[in-house]
Amino acid sequence: MALATFKGGIHPPDKKDIAKDSAIKEAKSPQRVVIPLSQHLGAPCKPIVSIGQEVKKGEVIGEPGGFVSAPVHSSVSGKVIAIAEFPNTMGRMVNSIVIENDCKEEWTSLKDNPDYIKLSADELKEKVKAAGIVGMGGAAFPTLVKLSPPKEKPIDTIIINGAECEPYLTADYRLMLEKSSDIVEGLKILMRILGVNKGFIGIENNKPDAIDKMKDAAKNEPNIEVCGLEVKYPQGAEKMLISALTGREVPPRGLPMDVRVVVQNVGTALAVYEAARYGKPLIERVVTVTGEGIKTPANLMVKIGMLISDIVDQCGGFKDSAGKVVSGGPMMGFALSTLDVPVTKGTSGILVIPKEGVVHTEEFGPCIRCGRCIDICPMGLMPSMLSILSEKGHYEDAKEYNLFDCFECGSCAFVCPSKRPIVQFIRLAKSLTKP
Amino acid sequence: MEPVKKEHELIVTVSPHVRDEETTSRIMWTVNLSLLPAFFMGFYFFGLKALFITALCIISSVLSEYFFQKAVKKKLTVNDGSAFLTGLLLGMNLPSSLWSFNPFTIHVPIIGSVIAVVITKQFFGGLGYNIFNPALIGRAFLLISFPKAMTIWTEPTAAFLALDAKTTATPLGILKEDGLAKLIEAFGDKLNLYAELFNGHRAGSIGETSVLALLIGAGFLLYKRYITWHIPFSFLGTVAVLAWIFGGKSPETGKMLLFAGDPLIHLLSGGLMLGAFFMATDYVTCPSVRKGQIVFGIGCGALTMLIRIKGGYPEGVMFAILLMNCFAPLIDRAMKSDVFGAVKEKKK
Ligand code: SF4
Numbered sequence A: 001m002a003l004a005t006f007k008g009g010i011h012p013p014d015k016k017d018i019a020k021d022s023a024i025k026e027a028k029s030p031q032r033v034v035i036p037l038s039q040h041l042g043a044p045c046k047p048i049v050s051i052g053q054e055v056k057k058g059e060v061i062g063e064p065g066g067f068v069s070a071p072v073h074s075s076v077s078g079k080v081i082a083i084a085e086f087p088n089t090m091g092r093m094v095n096s097i098v099i100e101n102d103c104k105e106e107w108t109s110l111k112d113n114p115d116y117i118k119l120s121a122d123e124l125k126e127k128v129k130a131a132g133i134v135g136m137g138g139a140a141f142p143t144l145v146k147l148s149p150p151k152e153k154p155i156d157t158i159i160i161n162g163a164e165c166e167p168y169l170t171a172d173y174r175l176m177l178e179k180s181s182d183i184v185e186g187l188k189i190l191m192r193i194l195g196v197n198k199g200f201i202g203i204e205n206n207k208p209d210a211i212d213k214m215k216d217a218a219k220n221e222p223n224i225e226v227c228g229l230e231v232k233y234p235q236g237a238e239k240m241l242i243s244a245l246t247g248r249e250v251p252p253r254g255l256p257m258d259v260r261v262v263v264q265n266v267g268t269a270l271a272v273y274e275a276a277r278y279g280k281p282l283i284e285r286v287v288t289v290t291g292e293g294i295k296t297p298a299n300l301m302v303k304i305g306m307l308i309s310d311i312v313d314q315c316g317g318f319k320d321s322a323g324k325v326v327s328g329g330p331m332m333g334f335a336l337s338t339l340d341v342p343v344t345k346g347t348s349g350i351l352v353i354p355k356e357g358v359v360h361t362e363e364f365g366p367c368i369r370c371g372r373c374i375d376i377c378p379m380g381l382m383p384s385m386l387s388i389l390s391e392k393g394h395y396e397d398a399k400e401y402n403l404f405d406c407f408e409c410g411s412c413a414f415v416c417p418s419k420r421p422i423v424q425f426i427r428l429a430k431s432l433t434k435p
Numbered sequence B: 001m002e003p004v005k006k007e008h009e010l011i012v013t014v015s016p017h018v019r020d021e022e023t024t025s026r027i028m029w030t031v032n033l034s035l036l037p038a039f040f041m042g043f044y045f046f047g048l049k050a051l052f053i054t055a056l057c058i059i060s061s062v063l064s065e066y067f068f069q070k071a072v073k074k075k076l077t078v079n080d081g082s083a084f085l086t087g088l089l090l091g092m093n094l095p096s097s098l099w100s101f102n103p104f105t106i107h108v109p110i111i112g113s114v115i116a117v118v119i120t121k122q123f124f125g126g127l128g129y130n131i132f133n134p135a136l137i138g139r140a141f142l143l144i145s146f147p148k149a150m151t152i153w154t155e156p157t158a159a160f161l162a163l164d165a166k167t168t169a170t171p172l173g174i175l176k177e178d179g180l181a182k183l184i185e186a187f188g189d190k191l192n193l194y195a196e197l198f199n200g201h202r203a204g205s206i207g208e209t210s211v212l213a214l215l216i217g218a219g220f221l222l223y224k225r226y227i228t229w230h231i232p233f234s235f236l237g238t239v240a241v242l243a244w245i246f247g248g249k250s251p252e253t254g255k256m257l258l259f260a261g262d263p264l265i266h267l268l269s270g271g272l273m274l275g276a277f278f279m280a281t282d283y284v285t286c287p288s289v290r291k292g293q294i295v296f297g298i299g300c301g302a303l304t305m306l307i308r309i310k311g312g313y314p315e316g317v318m319f320a321i322l323l324m325n326c327f328a329p330l331i332d333r334a335m336k337s338d339v340f341g342a343v344k345e346k347k348k
């Protein structure tokens, strides 16, 4: 059978071998954590603690500031020592709460409720809400919003995204190997909340052991299908994944719910399970520390708010050659200008690229109209035209070429033989016009 | 908070942080390489003159790009192989007789190269911005300015110095002036005609004659995906169909006889193979949307046959491609690819 996939896409070297075989380890609890009050699109949280206040692990410290928002919790027990602006991984300053760790690891309250599946949909949803769960694949969109579709948009399918199509990253892969049945439980809870009876788990075919594990974990669940996907970037983009598994195409500018689908990441499914069963808030996540420039690559369970500098230290530091540090994967991640930025709910990896491996993009050539970018753009756009128009300053004209349908996957810039910074041009045009 | 750790200066650039290894210059040099078999066949059949003319074109193309970029203080890009390619293609599109016709015709290849590189390419903004294929404009300019020198063809003697090469007409010239029967007579029989055309043992431009060698290079480019099938196949297909429908002539009256043409002769002769695989496919001057490329190829094929059958020249590939070059931006615009999801939405 042909593997499920989409049209277009690229095949960057996957480099997953670097971190793939190291089992998830708990990172040492850091001395202090910096917890940003804004970890995603939408309204930032309002702090509800004050300086000097003692907090426990799992205690709410920031309350949602709107519907598209999720509460944040303390990831350690200790004392609030500052509430101020700190830089985040994207280089922006955001209001954050700094907590000094007393290393007692005292929890607020965790109750095991093995009968969680008997809870009503609303009760389960309440748990997801209280736990502050967001999409853990990168965008960190509040999960609650996805679980509250408007009435006129019924949902009939939930997809768990195990594609992990970004090269290097192995966090989701390790989770699928080590927590397979918890992920399946998470999916069941999500299906119950939305009253859906079709669940998919999509996994790229370069992780056959993860596919086997997940298949095994779901073998008694007739409504859950584990599917192998063709290895191709960006297979894990929501629209591509939906198209690959269900054949439905989300309309331009539309949302998955427009085709009756909700997509959640593997880590999110696990967080949903832990929230429903133990009432555990989202205060830690798996981060892949990888790349040719790090001494000991690892998949670490990291507390939200831990500084990347601390993580790098725990992984033996850089090899001498380290040149660039990226938060996230090599295709869509952000290069860091400082390591003193915290891990957030959406940080999937820390990638250390050695100096020799850094691609310099200051020098780029003209578009030779080779058409490679057009062939591979998963959204069916003409990146060449978008980049040319933006380069010339014709931002309005770029809209004629569907500028705002680009989701900045970077595939076009990857293939361009002229090394044009196409995504940068597109971002520029987007920021200077309105849809 | 403690000050930022300064042990490492971190490089900050925008995503994506990995890039494919393909570069513009690697593409250009690979295309140059793929033309070598055809060039060597030209050298073999037409001798040293072919080598001289092509070398002259390459040298003057590269130098004119170099001096132009120096003069206007632009970044030097002669290493990217594109000026070399223009020179090589121009040389392969010229008759070898240009050298012996008259000692003073040595300036012809040089003028052609300057027109190609400076006027057609650099004046429009350099690589990527030119509307017309530089080598073809160079050749078109020469054909119009030096009609006589550009249409004297010699026999392929396969002698190194080829001093005693007799002038003759190209197969398409014979076909146009004297008809099919004469053409077959000139080559002995029909089968021999096909074979000679395929091997390239015929009069014509230096690099256009050996279909076999051109196909080797084209196959390499297709295999490496430097070109796709869209343009060459739609181009050749259109020529074949139109040659079959309109290419026949009644031997008695000389009037056009429908559905009686010989597509093979048209496919194997003239500059068709060189044009369809190596010049119509020029990235910069053809559409970049694949659907549009098929339209472009069909247009090239149709115009080629229109000129070959109805026009004043026996060969039409060059003008056909140049004409279609004008439409390439329009075709791209009209045939923009469908945005993901848009098609299904319309269906609903
Ligand atoms: S144009 Fe946008 S969606 Fe298309 S390949 Fe480039 S970044 Fe991806």
Ligand code: SF4
Pocket: A366, A367, A368, A369, A370, A371, A372, A373, A374, A383, A384, A387, A412, A415, A416, A417, A418, A419, A420, A422, B288
């Ligand atoms: S890949 Fe680069 S050179 Fe080729 S068409 Fe796209 S932007 Fe132009």
